[in-house]
Amino acid sequence: MIKKILPLAIVPLAMACNNNSNEKAKDGDSSSAVTFVTLDPGHFHAALVQKTALPGVDSNVYVYAPEGEDLQLHLKRIEGFNTRAEDPTHWNEQVYTGPDFFQKMIDEKKGNVVVMAGNNQKKTEYIFKTVDAGMNVLADKPMAINTEGFELLKQAFAKAKEKNVLLYDIMTERFEINTMLQKEFSQLKNVFGELEKGTPENPAVTKESVHYFYKFVSGSVLQRPSWFMDVSQQGEGIVDVTTHLVDLVQWECFPGQTLDYTKDVELVSARRWPTNMTLSQFSAITKQNAFPDYFKNDITNDSILNVYSNGEIHYKLRGVHAKVSVTWGYKAPEGTGDTHHSLMRGTRANLIIKQGKEENYKPVLYIEPVKKDDAAFDKDLTAALTTIQSKYPGVEIKKTSKGWQTVIPEKYNTGHEAHFGQVTEAYLQYLKEGKLPDWEIPNMITKYYITTSALDLAKKSAKK
Incomplete structure (x- = not known):
């Protein structure tokens, strides 16, 4: 079944623009070289890729999915972007809902970038078959939820290279300003020093993420699909949200460096545990009564x-001890929300992102010298600030009882939803250049090796 969804008032203009865009795309004009295909959009992240208009992207979007509530919620979100009062988008969603939706997408090839954000049970298989068909893939995390998926994902990357297409996952946390500044300060040796090696008891790098099933997105309570709580379809917490945390460890500690999971990774320990959810709680977020x-x-x-949404991984990356953990509660206390805690320990200073009550539950980056009352450190930090400001004008620091706190202009706090557009813009630039940075693919493979192997280790440890 084929459906076409477009606000009536803009049909003539939009169709004229789209016809021109399609003609230009065929001629290789970079102003309209990309057409999105959305595959089975079961997660709200699929819609967030389209929250803003994107230069060079055709307003026609081809959606292939089974009929059902997941699809309707996705289309409703896109309609909300199209009809909002401020800076509306003009997406023209053309929908196919036959039972053969995946094969139909492969056969028709209506676009050249397939966006995948939904049920993860078949995602790795879809990724492999899509790149094998010669289509680029921009996928939400996780791209693999178990070791079988990891092995297939490696094949998918090899196939993408053979077919000359780009396979990439959506790492939004790289665009959070405090994380970006944590990375920048860690590269200033006269401030941070050298990254410590740490121990299992006192890792050099710690990243902790706290999430909630009941949450607001774009101003409304998020309705989650029932399968989101099924770890065989969504993936356990240790292979889901920890994907972001493992990625940040690599991206911050070894920027621009190529990692090899067969040589650079040593798993130390891993564990998993469930979040308990009552039927009434389940019903409140899924609208299902059973x-x-x-x-x-x-x-x-x-x-x-019992939802196994919680996990913790201790591992060594090139000799550096790291710990990442994710926990899920049902609903955040009033006035709070998802939180992130991040620590990088240097020989001269520790860089800490906190997001607690003292920070009004908003992330704040602190710079704490290892030596207390170190006047030389204060002088070096103040001098080094100009390097930071050359990239991020307006960023300042202020003295605290334990060291220093960054003061960030509000313009940099774009919010989690806006980061999807930033990732997509970066990906579109890679498409234009015809390649990803050399380190990205081996580091994605390393990342998914860590998460999927940690799941195996956690399960084995629980049986002992």
Whole structure:
């Protein structure tokens, strides 16, 4: 079944623009060289890729998905972007909902960039077959949720190279300003010193992420698909959100360096544990009045759903001890939300991102010297600030009881939803250049080796 969704008032103009864009795309004009295809958009991240207009991207978007609530929620979000009062978009969603939706997408090739953000059970298989068909893929994390998926993902990267297409995952956290500044300060040797090696008990790098199932997105309570709580479809927490954290460890500690998972990674320990959810809580976020049958092995006798959304990984990366952990609660306390804590320990200073009550639950980067009352450090930090300001004008620092705090202009706090557009713009630039940075592919492979191998280790450890 084919559907076409476009606000009536803009049909003549939009169709004229789209016809011109399509003709230019065929001629190789970079002003309209990209046409999105959205595959089975079960996660709200699929819509966030289109939250803003993107230069060089055709306003026609071809959606292939099974009929159902996931699809309708996606189209409703796109409609919201098109009809908002301020800076509306003009996406023309053309939808195919036949049972053969995936093969139809492959056969028709209506676009050249396939966006995947949804149920992860078949995602790695879809990725492999899509790049094998010669189509670029921009995928939400995780691209693999188990070791079988990891092995197939490696094949997908090899196939993408053979077919000369780009496979990339959406790492939004690289665009959070405090994280960006943490990375920048860590590269200033006269401020940070050298990255410590750490120990299992006291890692050199720690990243902790706290999330909630009940949350607001674009001003409304997010309705989650039932399968989001099924780890066989979404993936466990240790292979899901930790993808971001493992990525940041690599991106910050070894920027621009190529990692080899066969030589550079040593897993130390891993564990997993569930978040308990009542039926009433489940119903509030899914609008379903009963647990689907696929949860039967995850429900206790007192009708509590056990969601293995929590995980922790201790590992060594090129000899540096790192710990990443993710925990999920049901609903954040009033006035709070998802939080992130990040520590990088240097020989001269520690760089710490906190997001607690003292920070009004907004991330703040602190620079704390290893030696207390170090006047020489204060002088070096003040001098080095000009290097930071050359990239991020307006960033300042102020003295605290423990060291220094960064003061960041509000213009840099774009928010999580805006980061999807920033990732997509970076990906579009890679498409224009015809390649990813040399380190990106081996480092993505290393990242998914860490998460999927940690899941295996956590399961084995739990059986002992």
